[in-house]
Amino acid sequence: MTIVATDRSVRSLLKQGIGQLREANVPSFTLAAELLLFHVASRDRAWLYAHPEEILSAENAAQYFALIQRRANGEPTQHLTGKQEFWGLEFEVTPDVLIPRPETEHLIEVALDRLALREIRAGRPPRLTGNGITLVDVGTGSGCIAIALAKELPDATIYAADVSVAALDVARRNAARLGFADRIRFLESNLFEAFNPVRFDLIVSNPPYVGRGTAETLAREVREHEPEVALYGGEEGYEFYAQLVAQSHEFLKPGGLLVLELGHNSLPAVQPLLDPSHWTNVGVTNDLACIPRVLAAECH
Numbered sequence: 001m002t003i004v005a006t007d008r009s010v011r012s013l014l015k016q017g018i019g020q021l022r023e024a025n026v027p028s029f030t031l032a033a034e035l036l037l038f039h040v041a042s043r044d045r046a047w048l049y050a051h052p053e054e055i056l057s058a059e060n061a062a063q064y065f066a067l068i069q070r071r072a073n074g075e076p077t078q079h080l081t082g083k084q085e086f087w088g089l090e091f092e093v094t095p096d097v098l099i100p101r102p103e104t105e106h107l108i109e110v111a112l113d114r115l116a117l118r119e120i121r122a123g124r125p126p127r128l129t130g131n132g133i134t135l136v137d138v139g140t141g142s143g144c145i146a147i148a149l150a151k152e153l154p155d156a157t158i159y160a161a162d163v164s165v166a167a168l169d170v171a172r173r174n175a176a177r178l179g180f181a182d183r184i185r186f187l188e189s190n191l192f193e194a195f196n197p198v199r200f201d202l203i204v205s206n207p208p209y210v211g212r213g214t215a216e217t218l219a220r221e222v223r224e225h226e227p228e229v230a231l232y233g234g235e236e237g238y239e240f241y242a243q244l245v246a247q248s249h250e251f252l253k254p255g256g257l258l259v260l261e262l263g264h265n266s267l268p269a270v271q272p273l274l275d276p277s278h279w280t281n282v283g284v285t286n287d288l289a290c291i292p293r294v295l296a297a298e299c300h
């Protein structure tokens with residue numbers, strides 16, 4: 001009896017879970033085992049380290065090992081816990097949406113910096129509330145970009161579009177749970193189809209940018225579990241950008257801003273799409289891994 005109880009201590013469960021995930025070559029296996037343990041125990045990291053001897057119920061331990069097994073078989077941790085943090089907010093994620101990635105936070109930073117710069121250039125203080133600004137997040141997925149911007153720009157008018165009805169359901173639930181339901185209008189739309197005659201001060205997008213031809217190079221977690229419509233931008237990957245950039249020019253007000261996330265090797269194909277007769281103040285921002293990650297430009 002005592003042995004069973006000892007085996008269900010937090011310390012022991014974690015050690016066994018880490019071992020199983022390491023054995024299965026799961027990336028970040030320690031973090032994954034911790035997150036799954038927090039999830040079944042409804043606790044946080046502080047609890048885990050403060051109470052390593054605490055005994056979980058047999059039911060919780062069984063749930064934990066079932067999740068460890070699913071993670072070892074390739075399901076992303078976020079699909080098992082149903083959540084991912086982004087911009088300090090907790091987002092629901094399901095297999096219908098891309099799991100928000102930390103590098104996408106650079107896109108939010110660049111968008112906010114560019115808006116502040118516009119204020120300075122107009123001789124106004126750079127304090128941003130978003131007053132007078134209409135923006136759209138194209139391909140909103142979980143809604144993470146639109147919701148982060150709603151948090152930072154309390155007075156902006158915000159639209160969020162996606163071609164996936166299932167993704168929009170998740171995005172609407174996230175907006176409602178985080179208190180932004182009345183701030184964002186979610187629309188089913190293939191690119192800008194549903195938007196005529198709205199014109200925007202800011203268009204942001206993290207578009208599908210993986211090449212179908214390179215699908216085999218994706219991690220199994222991504223290739224087998226994240227939605228194809230969120231991943232693939234065409235055979236090469238950058239085809240989607242061509243339509244997005246061309247249509248963005250039509251849908252931006254003069255002087256409007258376009259801020260795009262880039263795939264790890266997209267820049268050489270995407271930057272030339274910003275024809276100098278239509279676009280100015282083009283800027284590229286690297287992510288923490290020094291990969292060109294965000295492309296921003298102003299339309300004229």
Ligand SMILES: C[S@@+](CC[C@H](N)C(=O)[O-])C[C@H]1O[C@@H](n2cnc3c(N)ncnc32)[C@H](O)[C@@H]1O
Pocket residue numbers: 097098099100101104138139140141142143144145161162163164167189190191206207208209229230231
């Ligand atoms: C890379 S995911 C980005 C999701 C989310 N914005 C994020 O950053 O985590 C791309 C999103 O674009 C959507 N999408 C794909 N094709 C689209 C289209 N033609 N029009 C609008 N959205 C599209 C997908 O459904 C997916 O939600």
